[in-house]
Amino acid sequence: MLITGAGGGIGRAIVELAVERGHSVIAHDLKPGSLADLRGVETITGDLTSKDHLRLLGRRVADEPLEAVVASHGIAGAVALADVDERRSRAILTINASTVPALFEAVREPLTRSHGTYVAVSSQASLRAERENAVYCASKWAVTGWVRAMAAGQAEGPTVRALCPGRTETPLFVAATEAIAAAQGQTVEAYNKDIHDLIPLRRFATTRETASLALYLATQPRGAAPTVVANSGGEVPF
Numbered sequence: 547m548l549i550t551g552a553g554g555g556i557g558r559a560i561v562e563l564a565v566e567r568g569h570s571v572i573a574h575d576l577k578p579g580s581l582a583d584l585r586g587v588e589t590i591t592g593d594l595t596s597k598d599h600l601r602l603l604g605r606r607v608a609d610e611p612l613e614a615v616v617a618s619h620g621i622a623g624a625v626a627l628a629d630v631d632e633r634r635s636r637a638i639l640t641i642n643a644s645t646v647p648a649l650f651e652a653v654r655e656p657l658t659r660s661h662g663t664y665v666a667v668s669s670q671a672s673l674r675a676e677r678e679n680a681v682y683c684a685s686k687w688a689v690t691g692w693v694r695a696m697a698a699g700q701a702e703g704p705t706v707r708a709l710c711p712g713r714t715e716t717p718l719f720v721a722a723t724e725a726i727a728a729a730q731g732q733t734v735e736a737y738n739k740d741i742h743d744l745i746p747l748r749r750f751a752t753t754r755e756t757a758s759l760a761l762y763l764a765t766q767p768r769g770a771a772p773t774v775v776a777n778s779g780g781e782v783p784f
Contacts, residue, residue, distance in 0.1 A: 547764065548572045548607060548653065550594065551619030552587075553580025555716025556667060559753035560616055560760050561587060567761065572607070575619070594619060594645040604652035612656040614764035617646050618667040623682030624722035626729040635681050642685035647692055650706070657704035664704050665764045666693055668774075670712045670782040678729035679722075686710075690774060697773040705768040709760050712778030713741065714751040746780035 547564055551557030552573035561573045561584060571587040574594075581589040590606065592599035623630075623638040646666050657664060671679060672686035693708035700706065713719060727737035742748050759777050776784040 547613055548574060548603075548615045550574045550615075550617050550649065551667070552584065552589075553577060554618065554620075554718060555753050556711065556714060556756050556760070557616075557618040558584070559757035560618060563754065563757045563761055569613070569761075574603070594649060595640055597648075600648055600652040603649075604655075607653055607656050610656055612653065612660050612662050614663045614665065615649070615653050615657060616665045616667065616760055616764055617649055618760070619645065620667070620685075620718075622718050622722040622725070623685065624679045624725040624729070625681075626678050627680045629729075630681055638681045639685050639688070642682070643688035643692075646689050650696075650704075654704065658702075661767070662704050663764050663766070664706045665760055666690075666706070666708050667760065668693070668708045668710045670710050670776055670778045672708075672710055673776060673784055674782045676726075678726045682722075694773060706773070707763045707771065708774045709756070709763055710774060710776040710778070710782075710784070711756045711759075712751055712776065712781050713745070714753060714756045716753060719750070741781075744781050745778070749779065751777060751779065 547569045549557055549561050549571060552561045553575035561571055564571050565586045572590060573581055573584055573587045574590045575581050576593060578591045620642045650664055666689050668689040669686040671683045672690035675683050690708045693706050696706040724734055727734045763771055776782055
């Protein structure tokens with residue numbers, strides 16, 4: 547199983563749970579230091595926006611019995627729309643959206659041979675617009691839309707699914723929360739209280755809960771699980 551974004555909150559939780567459940571894991575991230583303390587996995591680092599690196603990664607798994615790929619990499623994009631410049635917009639859209647189908651193409655052949663599954667970790671922001679998060683929403687809408695289109699038009703080849711996590715307790719989420727609260731002129735405490743009031747469960751998800759759902763989607767055969775799944779505590783019914 548190949549898991550990208552393995553140095554981040556959700557990606558790391560998916561790696562750790564996959565190892566715990568006996569899967570053979572290749573953990574991928576951009577920064578070598580982010581994977582240094584992972585145990586029981588092979589680690590690979592590199593830039594998924596690089597065609598050369600994607601080719602290298604494809605060659606690495608070319609002869610593997612690749613059961614699943616979980617694309618959980620991405621960057622935050624929470625900022626007031628008036629403050630988003632072209633450079634930042636391009637980075638968000640490229641890393642969060644464009645790399646998802648590009649990675650799929652790099653691993654398509656071994657996944658096809660294994661009748662494997664490609665899970666793209668999207669976001670509840672792909673199902674409902676969020677204030678002060680426009681470009682991030684656009685990037686995640688692109689991911690979920692791509693998954694739906696692939697699933698609708700592909701009777702053979704790898705199974706493709708999208709996981710749309712709600713607010714999950716990760717460093718990326720904390721940073722995004724701080725940015726959105728600042729853009730709205732609120733304290734983080736006041737913003738979080740308003741958000742908790744929108745979530746029927748009255749809490750944020752843990753990384754282990756989101757990781758468990760990611761592994762479920764990654765290991766179910768075609769037709770045994772939905773194409774798009776949201777775990778948002780009821781904040782975004784889907």
